[in-house]
Amino acid sequence: MVFFRSVTALSRLLSRVNQQSSLTNSVRWIQMQSSSDLDLHSQLKELIPEQQERLKKVKSEYGKSQLGNITVDMVIGGMRGMTGLLWEGSLLDADEGIRFRGMTIPECQKVLPAAKPDGEPLPEGLLWLLLTGKVPSKAQVNALSKELQDRATVPDYVFKAIDALPASAHPMTQFVTGVMALQVQSEFQKAYEKGIHKSKYWEPTYEDSLNLIARLPVVASYVYRRIYKDGKIIPLDASLDYGANYSHMLGFDDPKMQELMRLYVTIHSDHEGGNVSAHTGHLVGSALSDPYLSFAAALNGLAGPLHGLANQEVLLWIKNVVNECGENTTTEQLKDFIWKTLNSGKVVPGFGHGVLRKTDPRYTCQREFALKHLPNDPLFQLVSKLYEVVPPILTELGKVKNPWPNVDAHSGVLLNYFGLTEARYFTVLFGVSRSLGICTQLIWDRALGLPLERPKSITMDWIEKNCKKAV
Secondary structure: OOOOHHHHHHHHHHHHHOHHHHHHHHHHHHHHOOHHHOOHHHHHHHHHHHHHHHHHHHHHHHOOOOOOOOOHHHHHOOOOOOOOOOOOOEEEEOOOEEEEOOEOHHHHHHHOOEOOOOOOEOHHHHHHHHHHOOOOOHHHHHHHHHHHHHOOOOOHHHHHHHHOOOOOOOHHHHHHHHHHHHHHHOHHHHHHHOOOOHHHOHHHHHHHHHHHHHHHHHHHHHHHHHHHOOOOOOOOOOOOOHHHHHHHHHOOOOHHHHHHHHHHHHHOOOOOOOOHHHHHHHHHHOOOOOHHHHHHHHHHHHOOOOOOOHHHHHHHHHHHHHHHHOOOOOHHHHHHHHHHHHHOOOOOOOEOOOOOOOOOHHHHHHHHHHHHHOOOOHHHHHHHHHHHHHHHHHHHHOOOOOOOEOOHHHHHHHHHHOOOOOHHHHHHHHHHHHHHHHHHHHHHHHHOOOOOOOOOOOOHHHHHHHHHHHO
C-alpha cells in the first residue's frame, strides 16, 4: 500500500515550495491561450506522452525509496496515515486543506473563469484544471460547457429503470440505478470487446467520463423532481452553464442559487484519492471496469453515513437543535444540547475530519458566501454559533484529533435557505460534484497504465505471531 508514496511526498514538497509560482504560471497560461486550443481532448492528448515519461522517471529514480513504516494501528485503523495511491487531481494537506492541481480554493476562486464578474468559479473550469493541470481561458470553459450540453442526452430507458423503483426509495438508490442504466452506452466496454490496444484505453475512458459528467445533472434532477415535485420534469436550458443548469433543472432559478450551485459543485469535486468514494472509483476502475461501473461503485460508498450522507445528517441535527431550543438558542442551551448528543453515544455531525487538523477551507468559503448573501438567516447564525461552541467541547472531550468544522457543517444550511430543503437528497448533489474528480483520475489511470490495485491483507493470528517474534 505504500506504492507510489514517493510521488505523493514529492508532490507535497513541490506544492509547498512553489505555491506562489504555481499561481503565477497558471495566470501566464491564460494569457497564452489561442482560439485553436479550445478542444479539451486535444489538450489532453498532447499532455499524456510527457506525463507517461514523467511517471517512468519517477519510478526509475524513486521506486525503491523507503518512505516510512506501516504499523499494526494503520492496518486495523482503516489504513489511516498510510500512503498508497497515486491521485493527480488534488492533494490534501492536514493544515492547508485541499489543493486542486496545487491551487487552494481561494486561488481557484481568483483565477478560474466565472459566469459573472467576482462570481463563483464555473465547474467546467475546474474540470479543465483537474484534467490538464492548467487554468483555462473563458473561451475554453465556454467550449467545454457547450460540449457537455451536447453530450447530455439521456436515453428513455434510463428514466424507465428509475421509474421501476418506488418513489419512496432513497434518492441515492434511484441515482445509482440511473448511472448503472447509462452504462449500456459505455464506449470503453465496446472498444475493449473489439480488442483496443491498452495504449488507447484512455480515449474511450475519456468519452465515457465526459458523457457521464454531462448526463448526471439530468438524471439527478429527474430523481429530485420524481420524488419531491410530482414528477414534473424541467428540461435542460442551452443558455446556462453546468452548475446553473443543474439548479434550473431542479427548479431553482434564483441567480444566487445558481451561484451557490457553481460553488458547491466546484468545492465538492475532489478531495484526493483516499476517501471512500474516490478510492472506490479508483479501485474498481483498476480492474478495467468502465467509468459508469466505477462511478456507480463510488456512489454506493458516498451513500454511507460516515461519508457523503453526513451532509444530510448535519441539517437534520441543526433542525433538531431549533426544535428543542428555538431559533434564538443561547450559548448555554447549545452547550447542553451538544453534551446531550455526545453523552448519548452520537457524534456532532459536521465536525472533525480523517485528515484535516484545522477548519476545512471548503467550510470557510461557504461561510463567506453566506456572509455575502444570507447574513441574517437564523440557521446560518446558528451555524456560526456552533463554530464557536463545538470545538472547545470536543477538545475538552479529549478523543477528537480535529474539533473543527468540515464541508458538511455548512452546505445544508445554504441549500435550505434557497428552498432545497429535502435533506435526503443532499448526497446526490455531492455525487454529481464528485464525478469531476473521480472521472479525471479514471482517465489518468488509463493514460498512465496504472495497474490493478491489490494490497496484501493479514489476519490477527498473523499479527500476533509475527509481531511477537519482532519484540
